[in-house]
Amino acid sequence: MRKFKTESKKLLDLMINSIYTNREIFLRELISNASDAIDKLHFASLTDSSIKLSPEDMAITVSFDADARTITVSDNGIGMDADALEKNLGTIAHSDSQEFKQTNAEAQGDDVDIIGQFGVGFYSGFMVAKQVKVITRAYGSDETNCWSSDGIEGYTIKACDQRDTHGTDVILTLKDDVEGKDGEEGDDYSRFLSEWALRDLITRYSNYVRHPVQMEVSKTRTIEPPEDAPEDAKPEYESYTELETINSMTPIWKKRSADVSDEDYNEFYKSTFHDFEDPARTVSFHAEGTLSYDALLFVPGRAPFDLYSKDYQKGLALYSSGVLIQEKCADLLPDYYNFVRGVVDSADVSLNISRETLQQDRQLMAIARRVERKIHSELVAMRDNEREAYEKVFENFGRGLKYGIYSSYGVKASELSDLLLFWSAREERMVTLAEYAAALKDGQDTIYYACGDDRERVSRLPQVKSALELGYDVLLCTQDVDEFTIQAMRGYHVDAVEGEGDDARDELDLTFQNVSSADFDLASDDEKEAATKAAEDNKALLDAMGKALDGKVGSVTVAAHLSDAVATVSASGPISLEMERVLSQDPAAADNLPKSERVLELNANHPVFAKLAEAQAAGDTERVDLYASVLYDQALMASGLPVDDPIAFANNITKLM
Ligand code: ADP
Ligand code: MG
Numbered sequence: 334m335r336k337f338k339t340e341s342k343k344l345l346d347l348m349i350n351s352i353y354t355n356r357e358i359f360l361r362e363l364i365s366n367a368s369d370a371i372d373k374l375h376f377a378s379l380t381d382s383s384i385k386l387s388p389e390d391m392a393i394t395v396s397f398d399a400d401a402r403t404i405t406v407s408d409n410g411i412g413m414d415a416d417a418l419e420k421n422l423g424t425i426a427h428s429d430s431q432e433f434k435q436t437n438a439e440a441q442g443d444d445v446d447i448i449g450q451f452g453v454g455f456y457s458g459f460m461v462a463k464q465v466k467v468i469t470r471a472y473g474s475d476e477t478n479c480w481s482s483d484g485i486e487g488y489t490i491k492a493c494d495q496r497d498t499h500g501t502d503v504i505l506t507l508k509d510d511v512e513g514k515d516g517e518e519g520d521d522y523s524r525f526l527s528e529w530a531l532r533d534l535i536t537r538y539s540n541y542v543r544h545p546v547q548m549e550v551s552k553t554r555t556i557e558p559p560e561d562a563p564e565d566a567k568p569e570y571e572s573y574t575e576l577e578t579i580n581s582m583t584p585i586w587k588k589r590s591a592d593v594s595d596e597d598y599n600e601f602y603k604s605t606f607h608d609f610e611d612p613a614r615t616v617s618f619h620a621e622g623t624l625s626y627d628a629l630l631f632v633p634g635r636a637p638f639d640l641y642s643k644d645y646q647k648g649l650a651l652y653s654s655g656v657l658i659q660e661k662c663a664d665l666l667p668d669y670y671n672f673v674r675g676v677v678d679s680a681d682v683s684l685n686i687s688r689e690t691l692q693q694d695r696q697l698m699a700i701a702r703r704v705e706r707k708i709h710s711e712l713v714a715m716r717d718n719e720r721e722a723y724e725k726v727f728e729n730f731g732r733g734l735k736y737g738i739y740s741s742y743g744v745k746a747s748e749l750s751d752l753l754l755f756w757s758a759r760e761e762r763m764v765t766l767a768e769y770a771a772a773l774k775d776g777q778d779t780i781y782y783a784c785g786d787d788r789e790r791v792s793r794l795p796q797v798k799s800a801l802e803l804g805y806d807v808l809l810c811t812q813d814v815d816e817f818t819i820q821a822m823r824g825y826h827v828d829a830v831e832g833e834g835d836d837a838r839d840e841l842d843l844t845f846q847n848v849s850s851a852d853f854d855l856a857s858d859d860e861k862e863a864a865t866k867a868a869e870d871n872k873a874l875l876d877a878m879g880k881a882l883d884g885k886v887g888s889v890t891v892a893a894h895l896s897d898a899v900a901t902v903s904a905s906g907p908i909s910l911e912m913e914r915v916l917s918q919d920p921a922a923a924d925n926l927p928k929s930e931r932v933l934e935l936n937a938n939h940p941v942f943a944k945l946a947e948a949q950a951a952g953d954t955e956r957v958d959l960y961a962s963v964l965y966d967q968a969l970m971a972s973g974l975p976v977d978d979p980i981a982f983a984n985n986i987t988k989l990m
Contacts, residue, residue: 336487341425345484348425349459359461360395360531361538362454363406363503365656367393368542369430369449370410370501374472376437377411384472392545394576395535399526402507409500414471418480418490421452422467428452446680448654455503459484461522462505468493469501532579541584541655541678549574584655586629586676590617602631605650606674610634613726616675616711620703624696626679628704632711633674636729640672647671649704652678664694665701669737669749670708672730677704712752716765724763727754735818743821750822755782755808755815758792759801764808770827770843774804778841780825782808783848784816784911785973794972795898796848803855803894807848813918816911819845849972851905851932856893864893867937874949874957875935881961882933885977889961892934899939900964902972904929910972933965959985 337345371391378384394407413421421429430449458465467480477496482488496502507526513519524530528550535546556569585593585601599611612631619627630649639645647668648661655678665677682696715723727734734753738746754763759772769780781800785791791809800807810816822845829840846853856864868875868891878889892901904910908929917926935942941964948956966982969975976982 334487334489335419335423337423337425341423342486344425344453345456345459348453348456349484352453353457353460356460357525357534358538359457359505360404360406360525360534361656362457364393364395364535364539364542364546365448366430366455366503367406367408367410367501368544369447370408370412371544372410372447373430373433374411374499376433377472392547392578393542394547395531395579396549397526397528397531399523402523402526404505404507404525404531405502407500407502409498412471412474412499412501413467413469413478414474414476415478415490415492417471418467418469418478422455422480422482423488423490424452425456426452446654448656450684456484458503458505461507461525463508464506466504466506467501468495468504470496470499472499474499535579536581538657540580540657541582541652542580543582543655545578545582546580547576547578550577584627584652584676584678586617586627586678588617589619590615593617598629598631601629602674605676606631606633608633608635608637612674613722614711614715616707618703618707620700624679624681624699626677626681626700628675628677628700628707630673630675630704630708630711632708632715632726633672633729634725636672640730641732645671649674650676651682652676653682653684654678654680658682658684662697664697665704667701667705667737668740669733669745670705671733673708709748709752716752724754727752727763732812732814735812735814739814739817739821741821743823746822747826750825753818755810756788757806758783758797758809759806766825767827769806769808770825770841771838772806773843777805778843779846780808780843781805781846781848781853782810782815782819784810784909786811786914787973790973794848795901796853796903798898799894800848800855805855810911813915816847816909816915819847847904847909847911849901849903849910851890851903851930851934853903854893860893864891864937867891867942871937871946871949874945877949877954877957878933878945878961881958882965885965886931886933889933889935891937897939898936898968898971899941900933900935900968902965902968902974903932903934905932906930910974914974933961933968935964959988963989 378386397404428449430447434447464483470477479493480490507522510523511520551574553570553572556571598615602612613634614632616630646661647666648663649665651659651662734749738749757764783791783797788809788811797807825843827841830838875889908927910929913929945960963985966976
């Protein structure tokens with residue numbers, strides 16, 4: 334027996350126990366080596382005309398024997414002679430493939446796409462196997478050799494006669510299962526010994542390896558009934574096996590989009606990302622040069638059920654030379670585009686030896702930036718050209734975009750704000766902020782919005798009605814995150830537009846205003862004057878009402894313009910009523926809830942106001958108090974806010990009747 338060199342022994346131990354986090358990748362590594370072996374033979378044939386290959390016969394086969402507990406990966410590639418066996422499999426971390434790639438790339442000035450580069454993948458077999466046997470014959474040799482090892486002490490190399498053509502069989506004898514105890518999980522190696530499990534591993538990790546990966550698969554078929562069988566005879570079935578190519582080989586993302594049909598993209602999306610609906614948008618792009626890669630992205634047609642849960646993992650699948658490196662590479666997507674699914678394939682990203690982690694992320698960051706820009710421009714294109722489809726996308730994923738603005742403290746606002754849609758109270762449809770800005774009233778420099786949990790109810794707020802009456806549009810916001818997003822945006826910048834008459838527009842910085850804030854005020858100067866006068870004339874009444882509502886409102890005032898409503902509550906200060914409502918839904922915040930400072934605004938033109946003034950003049954404090962309570966509660970309800978004491982409210986109404 335030849336012993337592994339000391340360093341190798343340590344390394345091997347490290348390999349088997351620490352480098353890989355995931356045992357099941359052993360098959361990926363063996364298939365990658367087999368694929369490299371076929372490629373090497375192919376490259377050799379390019380310069381050596383004595384090598385006659387029939388490309389259609391080049392294949393990798395995977396088989397298993399449940400009784401013997403073996404899994405075999407075979408190829409008809411270049412094979413190894415005794416020296417190569419010694420050199421390649423006797424030394425850990427020696428990658429002949431890496432050398433091959435370099436010398437050939439120099440010789441042919443061509444890109445040689447070989448997967449191997451670290452010289453450790455082969456040994457990952459020892460994570461699951463107690464013995465690994467390699468039976469191999471080099472191309473053009475008539476000698477077969479067998480390398481065998483337990484992965485601990487050393488290995489043997491012997492001549493043998495188990496192969497009569499070029500190529501390699503790698504035979505793993507799986508370790509014994511270990512039962513879990515004391516609640517610890519055991520080790521189940523037997524799970525790999527099934528057609529289903531192997532097929533799953535092949536399609537997951539090696540689906541896009543460029544050579545066919547084949548397996549004998551069991552099937553059933555109906556037996557032709559004999560001529561004289563009765564009409565109603567039950568059909569009979571028989572099982573048989575058939576060699577089937579398991580992997581799909583051609584990575585669809587490497588093709589130019591002009592060569593792929595929409596159906597093919599949709600099928601790929603649905604089968605790869607387990608969705609039953611077609612994607613809303615498919616984006617394919619390719620980069621060449623110092624960093625080359627292919628990317629295929631999809632905007633799903635619906636939101637996955639767990640999109641807004643903690644368990645949701647964003648990310649794109651990352652491949653290198655057709656081999657899956659990471660199923661969800663999170664670094665490739667910003668949080669606000671977490672809904673995008675897809676694939677990035679680059680032979681240029683530097684991989685860690687386990688392939689599961691990336692070594693240095695400069696290249697990855699460059700790809701991520703491009704991906705982000707691409708998603709943005711695609712969404713913009715959709716917004717402008719396929720409005721209906723975009724509105725659906727926004728319905729599904731808009732919350733995430735808004736959250737992106739909020740959680741970046743507005744840093745992302747300039748990029749994301751133009752992707753937002755809000756419900757326009759005037760137009761009764763979703764509009765962008767640019768569309769709102771294009772329909773400003775003369776002299777308007779504010780975007781008005783109103784919040785609540787129900788659009789219908791928000792649209793009936795007195796302030797919304799009065800804004801509309803006066804010719805201002807109001808955006809109706811019904812998502813929790815809306816007001817936080819709007820505050821984070823701070824303002825909205827409109828670029829100057831050149832043109833004639835109405836088309837021309839100066840550059841403009843718009844601010845946002847919640848119509849439920851106390852300083853919201855669209856009234857005319859006359860109305861304001863009238864309101865101030867009414868407030869002065871009724872100072873005693875307002876004070877009395879303020880006292881009656883002590884602790885609930887900061888003040889009671891006369892509103893300048895309130896349409897036909899009798900009273901409304903608004904908030905002064907930084908915390909709006911909507912924010913208070915949203916925050917109050919978080920049980921963790923309940924103890925320390927920031928409160929808005931409420932103001933009760935009265936409509937001095939409403940007949941009820943005259944009644945109030947009458948009661949005040951008659952010195953009927955009881956009646957003034959009662960009116961104050963009822964008006965306040967009523968205004969709260971109209972704003973979608975809870976009434977403090979519904980029973981007291983009901984009693985008060987009864988008293989009035
Ligand atoms: P890498 O693939 O990164 O080079 P591995 O540990 O997977 O490292 O394999 C080590 C070397 O063993 C390879 O570079 C290759 O020369 C050789 N080898 C492994 N498997 C095969 C095979 N099926 N056919 C021919 N050579 C192989
Ligand atoms: Mg390898």
